[in-house]
Amino acid sequence: MFLSPGDLFGAGGAGLSQTPASGAVWCLELLCHCPRAPADVCPCPVCALQFCQAKHKDVTMAVLHELYNYLSVQAGNFECGNPENLKSKCIWVSEVKDHVLNVTGSSSQKFEAALHWILNSNKDLGIRLKGRDLSEPVSSVEEVFCLESAHPQMGLGCRFRRAVVTAIMNLFLFFWSLITLWGILLYLRYRWRKMEEEEQAMYEMVKKIIAVVQDHYKEWERNLERYPYVGIFHVRDSLIPPQSRKKMKRVWERAVDFLASNESRIQTESHRVAGEDMLVWRWTQPSYLSDSEH
Template structure:
């Protein structure tokens, strides 16, 4: 009998406690609007986190679809605020007015939440939620096939750029080697031209000493015309000019003068070393 009464008392106490717990839940506020108690703050934060979670997933999926062929024909990865707000409100069941709190959380958070708030000018940072025009995910969510295709495309593009740069460097090297060889050939041709000019000017001076020439000098253009045929003068122009400059700055036996010949001023070369000195050097 005592055991029966004990069991009955325990049952009654348990039911009383359950009833008290139910009464306590009934006493909790249902509407947490403008309330600051811990329960309401936790509830509002939970709702906010749920909104951000759904928003993050939605933007990531839309950005991934845009990157992977754009099956939904999106104009941009940046989703308009109205579209994002309607989607979050439809999925979470929260009033659209609460969406501003989620945007404010993103704007004031120091963490990278993977959501980019854009204004009318994407280059300008957004400082208030009123300036937000659209939202874009910085971490697009793509399928395995899409990621593989993009990775393959990136690898092929990288290889193409690498081989293109390698070919360009090889081409530059070939061009430089060709240029160096041409410069060496041009310099050698210039020295050969200098030798021929010296020989002509010296021979002309010797002939003048033997009264075989009227003047002791010879026109520069006359020397050029005697050394370079007409069809090669354009090709040999640089070699000739370098030879003339070399003689002017490095050859003391030849002097450049200006004389009037046949009524026209003309640059001429004169051999300044007497013949007996020239012969003694050989």
């Protein structure tokens, strides 16, 4: 059973001529300003509560709207030359609060309610709440240190300048990537050509070594040489002039490795020559077989 205003103020309303409709209006004001008012003081508490909830939502939406606009404008100014000398797009919560309350005329409770709405909403409202550590997410309104817009509002001129700068940067990156790829291709071509030249030089060196070792063996057979083998460094010194030995070092080493792995007619041995141990090459195929091949 609902109580009428007459029941609250005495029989006949204690001199107050209130109709049920005016009592409902009084009840709305009571509930909207005092949400903890007893439910049995109003003729329609459910309707009044729904009305107050809708009104509360409208006020919160108005605060959020102004909050969004203010932060987006500030973020846009920061992105477009920063005329207000802002230190960051994240505006201190006290500064945001003063602006919103001044524009909307709302209370601090409504501002905090808007922050709660942002914090608990599953949707992206375009407003970011940040604590003192900007990299850490906040879990309560008390931890909010500053607010930042995720969608800066920029003027047409600023958007055009940023678009031009972005286009120039992308064009620069494109040409830089193109030049880099072209340089890599040129370097690879150079390396392939050098490898082919080195490969060819190695085979030429192998041929010369075989000829020197074979000629030395023939001269030994004719008693023109004391030993049937010849020192490896002696062959190198006879084939490569001193000024070219550093440049031809890799070619020579590859030729020596190739002979050790692929040439059965030349055998690598170690002998003591002139009191020193040294590596030598010996021709293992008799001269008559070599001549028959030719």
